[in-house]
């Protein structure tokens with residue numbers, strides 16, 4: 001692993017440029033999420049008033065402090081809350097603004113406050129609808145045919161299932177126009193999958209960290225990939241990192257892991273076998289689930305605290321899923337697209353693989369020809385449309 005990067009940092013993304021993608025998330029997606037949450041449950045008038053206040057604050061007002069008795073107020077202070085309080089949500093780092101929005105949304109619906117709404121995930125109805133959808137049945141029944149195929153074919157199918165599962169992002173669906181790209185550019189803009197497989201030979205000794213992203217139709221294929229790697233002896237154990245509380249609409253929490261697992265074990269055919277593999281791996285300690293507070297921090301992974309760093313440092317490979325985790329991995333900066341992925345991830349304490357569909361402007365590691373072809377075909381639409389994906393690995 002290189003010791004340090006010589007690449008000068010690119011600008012950190014802010015949300016203050018009208019017409020930009022970050023600006024649209026703050027100005028349009030966040031109000032849409034507040035509307036969705038209002039309709040998710042019969043919240044009482046106090047909850048509705050708190051949502052009104054959050055809507056006014058995040059669109060026209062300034063960043064407000066957490067209540068003095070909030071359990072995590074000190075943590076947010078350490079993460080920059082005092083510095084940003086009183087400023088417009090649009091003028092502080094976009095990653096910070098988005099993360100704080102979800103924290104304040106949970107405050108508004110009483111998620112952390114003792115009372116009837118404590119612990120009620122405002123996004124659970126949409127997550128469950130997705131998990132119960134017919135498309136999920138279809139994806140699970142496709143596993144029956146896959147189990148008869150040669151192992152390398154299974155490897156590829158399950159890796160790609162996990163990769164493209166990242167399109168199933170409920171926040172993204174609130175604002176994306178779901179047009180498929182009409183261009184002829186290949187769907188994968190970078191593919192280091194050979195390197196990924198070379199890091200996990202079937203010797204039965206590797207530890208995998210998987211930093212999960214969305215619940216439902218992304219988490220199910222992530223779990224299938226873990227089950228497959230365990231069964232093939234490519235890993236001996238896995239640590240699944242999820243969010244400590246509901247975040248970015250569809251990000252996976254522990255309740256979502258249990259829902260996904262039950263969906264698998266109660267499905268017919270091969271899906272249930274994968275489910276039982278995972279169930280026994282959890283009960284005997286080969287598969288553990290972690291929900292570290294930093295998983296929902298408004299900061300890049302370069303700022304990981306020591307106790308969390310120890311996990312990828314000890315792992316054979318860490319797989320980082322999804323768009324937001326990619327932004328955190330490379331620093332949420334507007335890098336030139338050809339900036340080497342290996343250089344912007346030198347801070348990461350072990351081999352790392354990003355599996356991500358492209359849903360925000362941040363990108364690194366493209367070769368110049370690929371970038372030119374994408375721009376010629378789609379201008380900059382390929383960055384945010386969710387129609388392209390990447391597998392990037394740093395050993």
Ligand SMILES: O=P(O)(O)OC[C@@]1(O)O[C@H](CO)[C@@H](O)[C@@H]1O
Nearest residue numbers: 025169171172322323324359360
């Ligand atoms: O991390 P995910 O689920 O792949 O995508 C997260 C996302 O939908 O949310 C952010 C904007 O709010 C962007 O990073 C991206 O568009």
